[in-house]
Amino acid sequence: xxxxxxxxxxxxxxxxxxxxxxxxxxxxxxxxxxxxxxxxxxxxxxxxxxxxxx
Amino acid sequence: xxxxxxxxxxxxxxxxxxxxxxxxxxxxxxxxxxxxxxxxxxxxxxxxxxxxxxxxxxxxxxxxxxxxxxxxxxxxxxxxxxxxxxxxxxxxxxxxxxxxxxxxxxxxxxxxxxxxxxxxxxxxxxxxxxxxxxxxxxxxxxxxxxxxxxxxxxxxxxxxxxxxxxxxxxxxxxxxxxxxxxxxxxxxxxxxxxxxxxxxxxxxxxxxxxxxxxxxxxxxxxxxxxxxxxxxxxxxxxxxxxxxxxxxxxxxxxxxxxxxxxxxxxxxxxxxxxxxxxxxxxxxxxxxxxxxxxxxxxxxxxxxxxxxxxxxxxxxxxxxxxxxxxxxxxxxxxxxxxxxxxxxxxxxxxxxxxxxxxxxxxxxxxxxxxxxxxxxxxxxxxxxxxxxxxxxxxxxxxxxxxxxxxxxxxxxxxxxxxxxxxxxxxxxxxxxxxxxxxxxxxxxxxxxxxxxxxxxxxxxxxxxxxxxxxxxxxxxxxxxxxxxxxxxxxxxxxxxxxxxxxxxxxxxxxxxxxxxxxxxxxxxxxxxxxxxxxxxxxxxxxxxxxxxxxxxxxxxxxxxxxxxxxxxxxxxxxxxxxxxxxxxxxxxxxx
Numbered sequence: 001x002x003x004x005x006x007x008x009x010x011x012x013x014x015x016x017x018x019x020x021x022x023x024x025x026x027x028x029x030x031x032x033x034x035x036x037x038x039x040x041x042x043x044x045x046x047x048x049x050x051x052x053x054x
Numbered sequence: 055x056x057x058x059x060x061x062x063x064x065x066x067x068x069x070x071x072x073x074x075x076x077x078x079x080x081x082x083x084x085x086x087x088x089x090x091x092x093x094x095x096x097x098x099x100x101x102x103x104x105x106x107x108x109x110x111x112x113x114x115x116x117x118x119x120x121x122x123x124x125x126x127x128x129x130x131x132x133x134x135x136x137x138x139x140x141x142x143x144x145x146x147x148x149x150x151x152x153x154x155x156x157x158x159x160x161x162x163x164x165x166x167x168x169x170x171x172x173x174x175x176x177x178x179x180x181x182x183x184x185x186x187x188x189x190x191x192x193x194x195x196x197x198x199x200x201x202x203x204x205x206x207x208x209x210x211x212x213x214x215x216x217x218x219x220x221x222x223x224x225x226x227x228x229x230x231x232x233x234x235x236x237x238x239x240x241x242x243x244x245x246x247x248x249x250x251x252x253x254x255x256x257x258x259x260x261x262x263x264x265x266x267x268x269x270x271x272x273x274x275x276x277x278x279x280x281x282x283x284x285x286x287x288x289x290x291x292x293x294x295x296x297x298x299x300x301x302x303x304x305x306x307x308x309x310x311x312x313x314x315x316x317x318x319x320x321x322x323x324x325x326x327x328x329x330x331x332x333x334x335x336x337x338x339x340x341x342x343x344x345x346x347x348x349x350x351x352x353x354x355x356x357x358x359x360x361x362x363x364x365x366x367x368x369x370x371x372x373x374x375x376x377x378x379x380x381x382x383x384x385x386x387x388x389x390x391x392x393x394x395x396x397x398x399x400x401x402x403x404x405x406x407x408x409x410x411x412x413x414x415x416x417x418x419x420x421x422x423x424x425x426x427x428x429x430x431x432x433x434x435x436x437x438x439x440x441x442x443x444x445x446x447x448x449x450x451x452x453x454x455x456x457x458x459x460x461x462x463x464x465x466x467x468x469x470x471x472x473x474x475x476x477x478x479x480x481x482x483x484x485x486x487x488x489x490x491x492x493x494x495x496x497x498x499x500x501x502x503x504x505x506x507x508x509x510x511x512x513x514x515x516x517x518x519x520x521x522x523x524x525x526x527x528x529x530x531x532x533x534x535x536x537x538x539x540x541x542x543x544x545x546x547x548x549x550x551x552x553x554x555x556x557x558x559x560x561x562x563x564x565x566x567x568x569x570x571x572x573x574x575x576x577x578x579x580x581x582x583x584x585x586x587x588x589x590x591x592x593x594x595x596x597x598x599x600x601x602x603x604x605x606x607x608x609x610x611x612x613x614x615x616x617x618x619x620x621x622x623x624x625x626x627x628x629x630x631x632x633x634x635x636x637x638x639x640x641x642x643x644x645x
Contacts, residue, residue, distance in 0.1 A: 009370075
């Protein structure tokens with residue numbers, strides 16, 4: 001069966017009031033933040049380009 | 055219940071083919087909004103562990119309250135703030151500082167919340183940090199003239215804003231500077247360019263002061279003068295006309311996804327530089343582009359990086375991997391994640407030049423576009439093959455690169471004039487040969503074994519295949535005048551024709567023969583150059599391998615084409631033993 005969507009690591013916070021973020025706390029955000037930290041370690045450097053020089 | 059962002063497979067496929075229209079970009083922007091809130095929560099958790107009476111924490115907590123009010127009152131203003139790359143860059147910095155055991159810059163959120171409060175027209179009162187006599191309103195501008203204090207009280211009744219002792223200003227006047235607004239005392243609106251073509255408008259900030267968007271590893275321009283901002287608006291207008299007229303597939307997406315341009319100061323002697331970072335979706339940093347077409351190409355190029363960064367925030371495409379590989383647009387070895395970014399950017403560049411070569415009208419500009427198209431489309435197939443070979447891709451990464459490769463094959467099927475193909479092939483070959491000698495190290499014991507076998511007259515097949523690995527810098531290879539002249543053929547065709555190659559400083563007699571199309575004579579001249587030198591000559595070996603490729607068939611060609619670093623090292627090893635081997639005979643011995 002074809003997969004119709006790809007699940008991301010980022011929680012959908014578009015409908016969450018900013019003063020309710022703290023209540024989400026632990027489980028919902030912590031795992032996503034850990035994954036994000038891991039990605040940063042792999043690719044946090046700026047992507048510099050040198051147009052037309054090569 | 056909180057769900058996770060999802061990406062439809064159609065959007066994934068559109069991105070993988072180098073596209074992705076405004077709807078897909080909106081999807082990516084939605085993810086960034088959530089990411090920024092997620093990172094804000096990290097900093098908020100950290101803040102709540104600290105002394106609430108300290109000025110930084112008090113300002114941060116007041117900012118959170120103001121943001122709650124803004125979100126309740128004006129969701130657009132809240133969404134605007136949390137869509138800004140400024141916030142992404144700040145939140146990223148907070149996370150990094152926390153990971154390093156350093157305190158985050160809590161105070162910046164007060165400035166950001168005040169900007170949203172001004173925009174939303176909600177009453178508020180809080181302290182904001184003062185740096186160098188200025189208080190920032192990210193995305194809008196800054197006040198100056200606030201000397202001698204680390205914090206300043208901001209008071210707004212929703213209509214007017216008072217900054218410390220400065221006279222209150224109408225909130226409606228605190229906007230970015232489009233070059234036509236009435237001056238407001240002490241207020242410096244961030245320059246904004248609103249460019250229009252074909253009924254389509256793109257609004258982009260020229261961010262020249264935000265401390266968190268100064269993160270591209272290159273010097274940012276000082277605060278733009280009115281004249282400089284005007285020049286940037288004019289150049290952006292020209293680039294926007296190119297994009298809207300000929301590259302609509304990219305124009306609409308760029309308008310939807312790029313909200314900030316960070317002007318860079320070009321370093322002395324450097325080409326135009328541009329950059330993006332995963333920390334600041336929506337921001338592109340660039341030095342002054344020489345013409346509107348190059349600026350349009352740069353925007354397409356950098357926006358490819360931004361789209362991929364946005365996708366990577368959702369779906370990992372690579373996994374940790376140590377292998378370094380060749381990237382045809384870089385002089386240094388790259389990890390798989392870097393090669394993926396590069397090949398994706400160059401897919402966009404190839405698509406750009408494929409259209410631009412039809413749009414140009416001047417022969418030299420057409421030629422430049424044809425060569426650029428050929429040069430960069432030819433990198434897609436080999437680079438995607440390299441990515442597949444490394445084993446560094448995730449399952450989604452394999453799907454993505456596979457679709458990217460399909461688009462590369464589609465581009466490769468387009469006809470290109472033979473003269474443009476010849477120039478592009480020459481430039482690509484010189485780059486690849488130079489990279490091999492710069493970065494491919496051969497195990498010393500294997501080199502010594504081969505040198506000994508050569509002296510004994512034994513075939514090389516009796517030795518074990520030499521171990522070759524990629525390293526940062528294996529041999530010192532100087533930037534060659536030859537490579538510069540090869541590039542000049544298409545980047546500056548007129549200058550190339552007028553200047554010719556005769557008596558160019560730094561160009562060897564062998565280089566001159568190669569550039570004049572006399573491959574056989576060039577081979578002999580490089581051979582003589584290598585034989586006459588007391589030290590190994592990497593530049594001459596690169597020229598020799600390059601010229602030999604032009605001969606079609608010769609016994610020394612296979613080794614020069616496929617094992618140049620090995621042949622070079624064995625030759626150098628023989629020199630140390632007092633043996634002056636003929637480079638062509640040595641290469642032929644390898645078979």
